Amino acid sequence: MHDVAALAGVSHITVSRVLNDYPSIRPETRDRVLAAIAQLGYRRNPAARALVTSRTRAIGVLSPAVAQHGPASSVLAVESAARAHGYHPLVTAAAVEHDATVAALEFLLDQAVEALVVIAPHETVFGAIRDLDIRVPLVTLQAPDRPGGIGVDQAAGARLATEHLLELGHTRIQHLAGPERYLEATARRTGFADAMARAGLTAGATLSGDWSAASGFAAAARLEPQTTAVVAANDQMAIGLMAALADAGRAVPGEVAVVGFDDVPEAAYVRPALTTVHQDFELVGRRAVEVLLARLRDDEAEGAGEPGATADVIPPRLIVRASTAPARRA
Amino acid sequence: MHDVAALAGVSHITVSRVLNDYPSIRPETRDRVLAAIAQLGYRRNPAARALVTSRTRAIGVLSPAVAQHGPASSVLAVESAARAHGYHPLVTAAAVEHDATVAALEFLLDQAVEALVVIAPHETVFGAIRDLDIRVPLVTLQAPDRPGGIGVDQAAGARLATEHLLELGHTRIQHLAGPERYLEATARRTGFADAMARAGLTAGATLSGDWSAASGFAAAARLEPQTTAVVAANDQMAIGLMAALADAGRAVPGEVAVVGFDDVPEAAYVRPALTTVHQDFELVGRRAVEVLLARLRDDEAEGAGEPGATADVIPPRLIVRASTAPARRA
DNA sequence: ATGAGAATTGTGAAGGCTAACATTTGGCCG
DNA sequence: CGGCCAAATGTTAGCCTTCACAATTCTCAT
Structure with a gap:
């Protein structure tokens, strides 16, 4: 200079x-x-600049350590939104274990991030957050019912999917759930259960997987014989399930209708094409960054009067494709 | 303090x-x-530390702005490898346009990254790199034939896929290529052409897509009637193609065999399960970071005597599944 | 012209940390 | 029991910016 x-x-x-x-x-x-x-x-020199302004303009992103469509889209969306506002993202992936999560958050905090985005949070994350006494604004994606949560209403999405099956006349429906500790998984399960209860129906046993297609495939073996429809907690598991059904010679949607969740790009191109719940990840990411920056501005303006945790709920959208069809009359 | x-x-x-x-x-x-x-x-305070040590311990990652399995896996792998070495990644996604690429690289350079990783590079990136006079160590992933390139041998992978079809007796094979400007796409195309030439066969017209399942689906319409096998440049396009074939009532692999590339997690769970070429993204990411850090150490030790661009080639692996079968005798 | 006020540019310090050098402390040998 | 060396700790300066304040220059109206 x-x-x-x-x-x-x-x-x-x-x-x-x-x-x-x-x-x-x-x-x-x-x-x-x-x-x-x-x-x-x-x-x-950004370091000198950060030193004197005491602003790093960095946003920490904690993402699950998987290359799946949902998290990857969220990371991408947060990244571009942050950059559009002159911030840069520090992305860190962590496994679900408490220690790994704490380590990842510590790492981000050590880099003096000004705010945090937690993607696809699981219970462990909240524990870690409590333990760490985090003083920066923080939002969690896809857990809109939690304080600081922003995202698509997961329960509403599952309800949508379930109601679609109910309208088609299905009564024997099972849920293929994601890993218990993921907030998304529990919200989706709740949405499913709600819809069933509202219809006065008893759901079949809940199957559970780990989000992967392989786990969906495996779950097919535990399908109850009278089940005519399955609400899967994500598309990958739905795809795995459909593969297993196809291998077993059970027609989809003829014998079993299947609904997924996420609307991954491949969903329209498996056969039968997958009925699923679409989420606008792009919007979620953008909204998250906006909320964070607003809170950052407020903090700057004056310490008190924080607007608290404004939950920001984005509605999901049902995409009907070929994997669902009316139930055959008993 | x-x-x-x-x-x-x-x-x-x-x-x-x-x-x-x-x-x-x-x-x-x-x-x-x-x-x-x-x-x-x-x-x-990392800023103060960086200021006095003049080391930011940041690695810039330029990734394509898509949520696909390949790039996402690479980002993840680079991220964890970097963190294991006490570095942190600055991930930036950019579209393929020259200006966007330059802007993204400028952004990373402005953050004083010590090294750069370019994922899934396209021609434009090299132009941008030249324009910018980049002084930090840089590696490009998945373009092992370029200086500073590290990754799975894309041409070898395509050759593997093609030879597999040749061994099954196919002679009328078409290639469904990725976007021209991507180095991965051209390397795969070259591998395919090589294998065909070596076998003394003439390939059918090259179809081209944009990596998406939708583009694979669309490409089916341009399939030549005599074609009995297709080598797709990635799994998504292969899946799209298979969907179109299924819709048209053409049996896979009975009438047309299909090979993909990448081995996305869903590849084993589409029906028929997709034969494809597996890449070890994890290893690529780790290797890239190692090379970068080694070069950083060398720079520190003394300016001269750089080992130059050590290309690092990782072999691909063919995964045979149900989407390929012997050609029917003419 | 001349002074007021605005526009433009400059001076000095500080921010949190580490490197280099300086000093103190402690252990051990003769 | 003094002195010397190594271990342990302290002092000072400087990394590169920006901020607060100060000084200069310019533009006009009188």
Whole structure:
């Protein structure tokens, strides 16, 4: 910076002002400085900047350590939203274990992130958050019923899926749930149970998987004989389940109708095409960053009067495809 | 840090030494400092640290802006490898356009990353790299034939897939290629062409898609009537293609055999299960970080004597499933 | 012209940390 | 029991920015 100033024939503070779009700078001076910067290939040192402003402009992102569509989309959305606001994301993946989660959060906190986004949270994360006494704004994605939660209403999505099957005349329905500790999994299960209860029906036993197609495949063996429809907690498991049914010679949707959740890009291209619940991950990510930045601004303005945890609920959308059909009359 | 020092009854430099595992500190002193740190919940300011050491310990990751399995896995692998070495990743997604790529790289460089990883590079990236005069170590993933490239041998993978079809007796084979500007796409296309040429066969017209299942689906319409097998440049397109074939009542693999690429988790659970080429993304990511850190160490040791661009090639593996079968005799 | 006020630029300090050098403490040998 | 060396700890300065305040220059109305 010193060199730039010398080359442009100004003081270092003028360079700083040009860099920060300070209003009252003579255009000619600005040009001279800009030229010097370009000539020298100068880049401002973010560490020095962060030191003096005490703002890192970093947002920590805690994501599950899987390459699945949902989390990956969320990371992407958060990333681009953050960047659009001049922030940069520090992405860290962690397994579900308490220690790993704590370590990952510690890592992010050590980097002095100004805010945190937790994607696809599980119970452990909340424990870790409590243990750590986190002082930065934090949102959790896809758990809109929790304080600080933002995302698609998971329970509503599962309800939608279930009601779709009910409307088709199904009465013997089972739920293929995700791992218990994931908030998304429990919310979806609740939504399913709600819809069944509301219809005055008793659900079949809950099957459970680990989000993977393999676990959906395995779950098929535990399907009850009278079941005519399954609400799967995500598309991967639904796809695995359909594969197992196909292998067993049981027609989908003829004998068993299947609904997924997430609307992964492949959902429309498996056969039969998967009826599923679409989530707007892009919007969720953008909204999360907006909320975070707003809270950051509030903190800056004055410590008190925090608006608290404004839950932000985005409605899901049912996409009907070929994997669901009316129940055959008994 | 000052407060910690006061509480522990030592000077700030001793605190710094404890934090940095400096050898000669009396164990008792260390414990006292550690206790003070814990009591105060003190965290070292990374900006100040970076300022004085002039090391940010940040690695920039440029990834394509898609939530697909391949890139997502690579990001994840790079992330965990970097963290294991005390670095943190700055992930930035960019579209393929030149300007977007330059902007993304500029962004990373502005954050003073010490090294760069470019995932799934396309031609534009190399142009952008040239334009920017990048002075930090850089590796490109999945383009092992380029200088600084690390990854699975894409051409070899496509060759493997093609040879598998040839062994099954297929002679009328078409390639469903990825977007032209992606290095992975061209390498795979080359591998396919090689294998065909070696077998003395003429390939059918090259179909092209954009990596998506939808584009694979659309490509089915352009399949030549005599074609009995297709080598798709990725699994998504293969899945889309199979869906279209199923809709058209053409049996897979009976009438048309299909091979994919990537071995996405769903590949084993579509029906027919997809024969594909497996890549060890985890290993690629780890290797990339290792190479980068080694180069960083070398730079530190002395400017000269750089080992140059050590290309690092990882072999792919063919996974045979149900979507390929012997060609029917003519 | 001349002074007021605005516009533009400059000076000095500080932010939290580590490196280099300086000092103190403790152990051990003669 | 003094002195010397190594171990342990302290002092000072500086990394590169930005902020607060200060000084200069310019523009006009009088």
